[in-house]
Amino acid sequence: MILAKEMVRHRWASFLGTFAALAVGVAVISGSLxxxxxxxxxxxxxxxxxxxxxxxxxxxxxDGGFPTYRPWSPEEVDELVGRASRTPGVAAAIPDRAFYVQRLVDGKPAGNARDAVHSGRGWASAGLSPYGLVKGNAPDRPGEVVVDAALGVPVGGQLPVLTAAGPATWTVTGAIDGPGLYVDDATARSLAGGVTVIGLRLAPGADAERVADGLGLGALGEPLTGTERSAAEPARDTRTRWIGAQLIIATVLVGGFVAVFVVASTCAFSASQRRREIGLLRAIGATPGQVRRLLLAEVLLVALGAGVLGAVGGALLAPLLEGPFVAVGLEPTGFQVGLSWWAMGVSLAAGLVVAALGVWLSARRTSRVPALDALREAAVEKRPMTPSRWIVGGLGVVVGGGLAALLPGSTAEQKPTIVLCSAMVLLVAAALLAPAVVVPLVRLVTWPFRRGATGMLVREGTSVAARRVASTAAPVLAAVGFAVLLVGTFQTANEAVGIEDTAKIPESAVAAPSGAPGLSEAAVQAQRGRSELSSTVYLASGEPIRATGSADVSGLAAAPSLGWRVGESVPLRFVDGTVQSVTVTQVSDDVFIDTVVLPRALVRAHDPTALTEVVYLSGAFAPTAGAEELTARAYVERRAAVEGDLIDLFLAVLLGISVGYTGLAVANTLLMATYGRRQEFTTLHRTGATTGQTLRVVVVEALVAVGAGTLLGLAVAVPALFEARAGLAEEIGADVTLVMPWGTLAAVVGVCGALAVAASTLPFLRRGGLPLLRRGDLSAGARTMAG
Incomplete structure (x- = not known):
């Protein structure tokens, strides 16, 4: 351990990249947890x-999806309230009735549309909340409301609102110290759907568990106490949290994987520079096992310091993501991040594991360095390509080429998937084969400049340092290839979906929600055109299925997947809890899978909370609250943007982590290489080269390596994009424009290039000139041994 500490102290520059990669990786894991x-x-x-x-x-x-709670019928609600009220220890049993309502400001919906879906409640439900009346009185008749005191609306003032029925104006009778709008219970009953939760307030001293056990609900319901009450969270919030969890899981997995890759590549390159040092250790009697333990101890020492910094930093920075996570729909309103000690501990342990995994492979290879390597003088790499690289890289070329060969015989739906898989395999293969490919490419690119001193030095320097050049180019190759491929494929697919969906809409204009989660009934009735009212019905088993209200049907039209026959009478439970038998009048392939189409009036009668997504206009648009006119194309693009924004966020996070680590890998490789080339720079200096000339050679070498990686990445990704575009065009039967992500490409190459230049010039700036070889300059290991 003493030797490992001395190694780290004397060779700190070679561990900067490992330290940064592990610190960032642990911070990502700590913050994500x-x-x-x-x-x-x-x-x-x-x-x-x-x-x-x-x-x-x-x-x-x-299939393990989200659980759903079917509403009680009005009779069941009355029975349960009566039964609960008679249970010893219960002071009050209150059905919770929530409905959509949104405040109107200057005739336009204000506030968060997602939160507005359940922001209205009956006054009785206020007794289930921790909020209290701070001024005024409770609402006791239709048209009265108690508002959030933060709105600043005075008692007696008028409050314009929008409900599922349409615009209304309510009189403010009081204010409460919490969010939401509370109306009289009769109004809430008419605006809300069915009841799925009944809250119990207990008498002083009553035990919640004992009360729950004494309810005797049977199949009518399930009592929830303590933390179990979180099951009453609205389904939309549960789904929102799940989406956020997927991003967090993906972030941890990608961050951990890329951290292992960066640590492994850093250790491998460092080991190739330390062959003489390791050979010296072997010459004085160190066994391969001792060398492996030394390398492991070095990295673990670095990982411990980086892990502590990353664990604390990630935990402190995580709260900064509260607002963005809520804004993009990854967490519900009110989301707060607390300090988690276990998250810091787990992330620190993960950092040590990542470090150990990263150093393991290179340590095994390095420990077999022969003692004679201590006598080497030349720095020429005799074998930049190992047998394992040839085998795995060649296998990748075969697999990727084989997948590409399947394209002519594949269907239009299969082509985009095959193209994506083939390109990813070929990108991995290209990264593995980079040492064999990069040097010829660099020589070809620099051929016009071979007569100049800088061009000649760059060409010849890359010829004898293929591993160094490949270690710089390979991460850039992978980052550019994956970024262009993923972002380009997604954006091109979005273009194709937009063309296809627009073609399905014969009308030129639509009435769409504006600032609201959907169109109110009043907004729909004001328009001339066709529309569908979205709702849910429940089968006898409790399974929810999508229900659409349409003016074009008089009975029940069902999808074939439901297995019903024409003339069959099917009992359906509606959103208000009412059970009604409906006769199947049509079974059609035109109905979406597991969906029923019912008369619009029937759906509206049983679901007062239902909102309409869009009206396809056949006449002039009539301006109404919460509605706006859009072209068919604009509507399709806005609808796609709801899902597209989340996918964009996923891509941004994943690519941000990947590109960040790529930059670290490039910077660390060049930083170590520059420090390791002191003797070379000293020789250049003694032959007459100035500091500026040497610096120019180093910068050009770095940029050429980044450029070579960029060209190789594009060579794989761009043809794949053209094939994906062709498959999408064939699938929809229309021409699709290829979307090339120039902005993403520029950002990736710019980051890699800037870090490459900075890492190459840092040693010069630090020393105020050339990082010259000092007299008697020995490796850290040699000095330690000599001491």
Missing amino acids: ALWASAQPRTPKPLAAAEVLIASPRYDPP
């Missing part, structure tokens, strides 16, 4: 004061 720990389901704030919650019967999908 803190976000994940804070993103677990919580008891909804509007129900937080209820010691016991009764949840309606739950349906768990057989």
